[in-house]
């Protein structure tokens with residue numbers, strides 16, 4: 124249904140294989156850190172990958188069989204953790220890569236987790252509420268043996284939300300015969316969700332933008348910002364940038380993009396977007412996502428999907444700073460081009476780690492049964508992200524590597540060390 128889901132896109136994704144490029148950087152990072160080849164052999168793929176079939180009775184009476192995955196990358200540090208994605212383009216490779224990225228994120232922000240990730244091949248935009256509930260519950264039944272509050276803790280990702288987390292938590296609690304809020308994060312507040320979880324990814328990206336802007340001497344007040352994607356990450360980020368005095372001159376969704384050199388009315392757009400982050404359909408005067416990425420601006424934030432900045436358009440990017448809110452929006456070739464052109468690229472595994480950080484806070488609150496205020500969450504998140512940004516930036520400076528490789532070096536070390544201490548390698 125969506126404009127992004129054609130056959131062309133699949134061929135393109137095969138060319139820009141996210142798993143292969145992740146493995147390339149992991150390999151380089153481990154080499155730089157001086158680890159032997161067997162560490163790479165262990166960390167290049169998830170230690171566990173489950174493929175499941177989920178039968179769902181659809182509203183028209185037919186039964187549709189959905190395919191889902193759960194990948195657990197490495198559990199040497201602690202339980203694995205990572206979101207569940209509902210999207211027609213979900214693939215085994217993508218879920219594997221996403222689980223590795225989660226290990227890196229948890230390592231960068233120093234959480235006691237390894238990475239995990241799940242996904243179901245489906246288009247929730249074409250499913251009813253009842254069908255979505257049946258699919259969510261069926262998925263939990265199918266993966267229940269390998270997940271749990273001390274084993275693997277899921278969370279929301281693309282096209283999943285707090286309602287889906289609530290159904291999943293309820294299903295797991297029935298199987299476990301125990302109320303298990305710590306099974307999943309990103310829940311509604313009344314079910315043990317955390318203050319600040321919904322906006323956590325965007326807040327983390329905002330902190331990274333602020334820190335990156337300081338390094339480049341850019342004043343956020345009046346800075347021109349372009350955001351690709353107007354879903355959970357992109358819309359809240361646009362709002363935070365707007366509130367910080369920046370001028371959000373471009374935003375987009377899967378169907379097109381909006382541009383106003385004087386700054387868009389973000390509050391109005393937030394009010395009009397639907398729950399899938401679609402808003403441009405309401406306007407006639409749109410530009411394409413391709414044009415959006417190449418707009419003259421100070422800060423560009425890809426906050427939609429993978430492989431958006433490639434060797435084809437990296438030479439045309441006019442931003443001074445690119446901060447990746449989405450997972451994997453820039454290919455390795457494009458990373459090189461942007462770095463060579465002196466553009467500061469803040470990589471996904473650092474920039475979008477705010478979500479998992481507050482997910483961790485949610486899990487801690489569930490375990491201790493004592494809940495923090497939004498101010499307390501914000502303060503803790505701020506501390507973690509500022510420290511993590513500095514850590515990656517300094518590694519990049521002292522080791523003379525780009526920010527992506529620096530982030531991988533910081534992120535992979537904890538799992539490598541934990542695996543070594545456990546005697547696995």
Ligand code: NAD
Pocket residue numbers: 126127279280281282283324351352353354355356357375376377378399400401412426427428429448449450451475476478479
């Ligand atoms: P979402 O489903 O809420 O929104 C996605 C947005 O991207 C929508 O506006 C959609 O229309 C748009 N989009 C989809 N295909 C597009 C295309 N081809 N071109 C342009 N726009 C397109 O998703 P989200 O939760 O905001 O996640 C966005 C990205 O951020 C993903 O890569 C996700 O993995 C990453 N991320 C999200 C979180 C989180 O907590 N939500 C955490 C870490 C990383």
